[in-house]
Amino acid sequence: MHALFAINDPASQSPTIERFVRQLAPELRFAEVEVTIVSPYASFQNDSQLAERLSTLTVETTSGEQKVRVLEGRTQQSIRHFFLSNGRYLDSAQTDPHLRAAFFSKAVCEFVLSLSSTIDIIHCNDWQSSLVPVFLEECYAEVDALAPVMVLTTIHDPRELGVCKPEILLEMCLPAHVCHPDNLGHEGAVSMLKGGILYSDGLSLLSESFVHEYLKDGGAFGLDESVQARQEDLFGVRIGVDYSGWDPKTDPLLAKNFDREYLNGKRQCKADLQRIAKLPIIPNVPLFLFCGELIEHKGLDLVSDVLDDLMDAGAQLIIAGCGAPEYETAAQAWAGEFPKQVSVFDKVDLALTHRALSGADILLLPSRWEVFEDLHLFAMKYGTIPCARAIGPYKDDLEAVDDLGKQGTAFLFDEYTPDDLYRALDEAVSLYALQRQWRGLQSRAMMRSATLRNTAVAYKKLYEELL
Template structure:
């Protein structure tokens, strides 16, 4: 029997302590899944001012501090300890100058100007903390650009350190569009060798790139769906990194994210009005009725309630919805939107809520409980993304018997299969081209089927029967960790 692995997860987010999107969900759930499989897992996270206790989680001061070289200074890292669900140790790397701020990466839609030094500090501190407590990881799993310097440090600074002699790295690309590209002066901030600043190293179009550091220096690479792995090798979706990825494609894998079925379970969800499962769907009707009351909407019984729970950004296809809003509302559906993001989008939807009072409701906020109630109470989820590395919302929707209408890209293509009424197979409705007429066509098809009770129930049950658990994804990651450890 293979021995348990020692795994360190390095990420800028981990639900419930810090989250702006899917990255936080993944980094809060995957370590727990590995713990359940019997592995020794630890996590490190910046100690943001907004980190809050969750449930019975407490935050303890370890009393330990580390001196971390950043440029010409040596700021102190104060280490606190908490746990994911009282099971997985999560170490908080603290420094009030870097992390004692309102936001994670910026405020008011603008990034903090010193994000480079903030995450240089975080990456170096994560490795120094391992040495301080004597935790020698077999694998360091690094997530997105904020953790991209960890593999670079191991290959360029700690390459002769016996402590990390047997440590390997796996870097996960959650969204290639976020790269952490900064001025070349970041090289000196990070105390990385000048000879590493070249086109096969840290240099990216004359700038210093955290993401490229992860892509070049990690032992293995993954992204969060099989389709997205294919897409990012092409210029259309490569964000100018496709050349780097092509050179590493033999070490690039697609692992579809999972769903935390303890948190997202309609049979036991404390946020929703009534429980239900695939064999007992009456509770879903109660959830719909309650949602309409909460959002002050009136929708005919034979018309679907359509929802969007999303970041309001161009990536999520909001332009398509904005430009076709009047035509979408002509379908006589109810529409609920929950999300925050671009101020121009927020202003547009606030204006439409007044225009379509009683048929369209939006809440421009991040509200975890309302997200659960919307997904449970709506009939259709709309996800017209420009690109979607994985997407978690459609997975939550499938679990809750809410039918996705989605653009067939990335993880949406892997999880939403067109429903065929003749065979009874499929989990939703998808469209390929980013054009309003195709979105409307799929929405009309779904809306038309909604009035037909028997095939609609079959479609709902198909979605609720999918195995999108984290155990599936976690097992695949363990296989890749062991592969990295076997290779020289």
């Protein structure tokens, strides 16, 4: 079985997609799936060794035939990575991203035709490559060599619909009916993601639980009717993580190494975190951590609503991240109001993330919605207990702590309300006071594992079902 990953945007713009492919591809190969990657020349080339130009493709547009150079490289994991280069549509930073996406999607079809080896699955990612199945059906339906090729589109960010003018699709010689409201038409324009939803043989999300949320009325960000029409072909495949470099027993970035049998080292990591956060070094107060983008759906408005109660409980809170100005300002205001209990890091690097996860007691994850997140998996490996809303990946990965604190790995709440969040926080603070039970909870959490190898096996099974 041979899978081709089509990725169309630089890693700086689509870090989730880039990481998804980089980490999953070697594991798929281990699962006996041959993997190839194709992307525009402007994407990812810094991580690959480029070879000489292999060949030239021809892509038809309304402005004439466009020549596309094909170069081959290798990723750091020795995965074959082909690059498509065209000065007008692919190589220039000034090119409209939707025009680049449309041209790239069509060029991928020509690229598959040019290969000497057979491609069984084209694995597209988000709107930036989701026109591939549209071109296969509308422009290449009579090409026998492409008839057996199946397309799976993974939706990483369902908010991004790839909305653009119909003229962009028409410039790539797609027929006019594709732009009709019953097809890719969307609110007077067209949605590229809608093309992937309607034309792909299969669709996947990065969370089994989010599939149910995505299918609810209003859950597909304006594409409800299209998504619900394809619900039989919509799958959730939870993405595991690469734990290499994330072991508290050997992590060189920690103040003191520890494991589930020797948790005293975590106390030293907590003191180290309190020190660099300029908080009082008090070992027996619960230290909460919010680490990530300060943006609307991450639930900071809920944190604001319960902050006074959390401070009254004697807790400490570290905010590590940057984002929307209003949330950055709010976080700084909290630190100003509670200087001995709240601290803010507005610049977060990998070293700080390791130190924060090793030193914190509880990781705050009160998101309004979430499709893909993995910080909670690393946090548990470091004995830091998630307090999360039971949605998407959190619902997939976390088990609620029971009333006695003897089972479960996290404090969960269901409704996006201050009262429900406070209930979960209160449970966490109460159990934290019972250090014997708390250490048992930490030990259970540190045993939790979600590896990429399991993800690769799940995707291989999905590929086989499509074929």
